[in-house]
Amino acid sequence: MSTIKTLSVKEPKVATKKRKLAPSGSALAALPWIGPALILILAVVIWPVIELIRASLTEISNAGSFHGFTGLTNFRDLIANPDLKPVIIRTLIWVAAIVFFTVILSLPLAQLINQKFPGRKFVRWALIVPWAASVVMTSLIWKWILNAYSGELNLTLDQLGLIKEPVDWMGDPKTSFYFLIWVAVFVSIPFTTFVLLAGLQSVPHDILEAAWVDGATSWQTYRRIIFPLLRSSLLIATIINLINVFNSFPIIWVMTKGGPGYDTDTTTTFAYKLAFIESNMGQSTALGVINFLFILIIVGFYLRVTKATRTEL
Amino acid sequence: MKKLSARRVATVAAIGLTLGLVGATAPARAADITIKVLTPNYTDNMAAYYADLEKRFMADNPGIKVEHENVSWDEILVKGRTLISTKSYPDILNLNTFSEFAAEDLLYKASDLFDTNVLSDFVTAFRNNSKYNGVEYAVPDLASARMFFYNKQVLYSSGVSKVPTTWAEVTAAAKKIKRKYPKIYPIALPLGPEEAQGEFQIWAGGNGGRYFDEATKKWVINSKANVNTLKFLTSLVKAKLTQPNPAATNRTDAFKLFSQGKVAMINASVFFPSTLKDYKSKVDYGIAPFPHAPGKSSITLGVQDYFMAFKKPGNQDAVKKYLNFLYSPSNYAAFLKACGGFIPATKSASAAVDSSLLPFIKELPKAIFYPGTLGAWGTVAGAITTQIGGGVTKNPKKVLDAIQAKAVKAGVK
Secondary structure (H helix, E strand, C coil): CHHHHHHHHCHHHHHHHHHHHHHHHHHHHCHHHHHHHHHHHHHHHHHHHHHHHHHHCEEECCCCCEEEECCCHHHHHHHHCCCHHHHHHHHHHHHHHHHHHHHHHHHHHHHHHHCCCCCHHHHHHHHHHHHHCCHHHHHHHHHHHCCCCCCHHHHHHHHCCCCCCCCCCCCCHHHHHHHHHHHHHHHHHHHHHHHHHHHHHCCCHHHHHHHHHCCCCHHHHHHHHHHHHHHHHHHHHHHHHHHHHHHCCHHHHHHCCCCCCCCCCCHHHHHHHHHHCCCCHHHHHHHHHHHHHHHHHHHHHHHHHHHHHHHHC | CHHHHHHHHHHHHHHHHHHCCCCCCCCCCCCCEEEEEEEECCCCCHHHHHHHHHHHHHHHCCCEEEEEEEECHHHHHHHHHHHHHCCCCCCEEEECCCHHHHCCCCECCHHHHCCHHHHCCECHHHHHCCEECCEECCEEEEEECEEEEEEHHHHHHCCCCCCCCEHHHHHHHHHHHHHHCCCCEEECCCCCCCCHHHHHHHHHHCCCCCCEECCCCEECCCCHHHHHHHHHHHHHHHCCCECCCHHHCCHHHHHHHHHCCCEEEEEEECCHHHHHHHCCCCCCEEEECCCECCCCCCCEEEEEEEEEEECCCCCHHHHHHHHHHHCCHHHHHHHHHHHCCCEECEHHHHCCCCHHHHHHHHHHHHEEECCCCCCCHHHHHHHHHHHHHHHHCCCHHHHHHHHHHHHHHHCCC
């Protein structure tokens, strides 16, 4: 009260008072503009998460009817499920392998398309294609290529005399998992390469010139100057890939349906199978919550990294 | 209830916002109703059949609009379950299982949809398979029986003089074929997710094995007969008498191999001849009863599919009209024709079947069926299709134990 009094006495300060009020006033005033987005976020992001967590604590029949709260029973059942452990281990291998190979292959590719050479524009476009094409389509094409009896790969190997009888690449989990990883790397490379390319293009030219004048070899320049400056784009590319790959559903579903058995399932396809093939909504929602927590951790890490790099810049 | 209605309001609001449809008005006439029909694609002729059927149906019933979706067999179960678990029920569904929905009290009784004289025209055995807790909740649309198909030329030229009737004869014939034609797989063993529950039941049935014991009302998936069956199949795989990776081979893949002459013996269904015709196959094939284990007798696997209608406020009259229209003699005959070579589900249509179906109909008295009247069957079948193929590369007993454990958990309701 006293402040208002003093403020009201001094005429010029009234303006300040108004300005001071302005932020909270404008937050309300902005509501019509941000409101729809806010509602959309609530409805599309927050609400499903709440529903997911709620569902994981209930017993729901496969026809969607509610049979009461069961506490952590679904989680206990899921942990007791003997198929879960191999799926989790496979998921970790899946994520680590794809992200690793994607980054390892993207680094030199980014370097390549950063050079000036005739046809560079074409190469850049060509590199985007696997990214622009639908993942389902890419997976289907690979599935056809790898088909045991009429696939292009076996026909070629057969004509070259390298195999005597058709090899069922996708039927044997020992080989199919590698091909799944390969396809995932194939579709992840374009994005990663272009993030790294952006990073390369932000390397200041004068530093490179200084290095050149000082007689640094190209490898020294890359190791001591370019690579450290690429670090932030590399981190961001890695983390976004982690999230993408972890959530990746179509490649596995189209090519092997996680089979045979659960031998090529990751937690994402396993959750889907639990729900819609084995009608086990409880365990599926529990796994959904665990998947969500995992992603949340990566996203938290991502936010920290982006914040750190921003302050660095 | 309060919670439910609040959720529904939220859903409507969310959908409305996203699509910009807030304030959409009610239908112009109160009598107007739209019914959703979801069916599997028995053959590629189904779309044309339903388009014609529904055009005539809507002309006869101006108050009813039909929205039809026809999807592949590969997808329909998952699609149906997804729709149902999200409570966006179709009005009419054509599927190979009904009991899981009947168990949730989602379906009309058959007697609510058809008059007694129409119902009594359905083949009695198929009607009995459409009951849940003794009440009919679905009607059969067609049925299939399965038999043993063999490539005559390959079999006889390999020195097999008699079509195998026992497991031992199958193994012996397969070895002869393998010796004569190293590039041909003697036996197809499709234990991939598409139809593994059927393939395994055929072999196990020939050894007296079942999934469910009707007498004791218990799951018997890991019974001795079933374990021995899986061991026998494993021996075929180990001897390289089957195509590689049975667990990843779907029935359709196996059909294609047979049609190209790359497989010599296969367990297949009554519609297989018409499939072979579609594939333009030149294979000269013979049909015989399934081989069986020593001391046991041959069986056939009977499978039937169902039409069912979901209870929704105000839709009873419309679904009743639709189903009766479909089952009127001429429309049902056209339905069977479009589906391609199945066994009819009505007595009147059975009287006029094609002679090529007769061997299959002859097998029907020894048919065994899935325990499809149990509410838990859908869940158990899912576990079988996913896991049983692993039994030929992993430990058969352990695989069957794992499925049995899931079945016991799913219950015997």
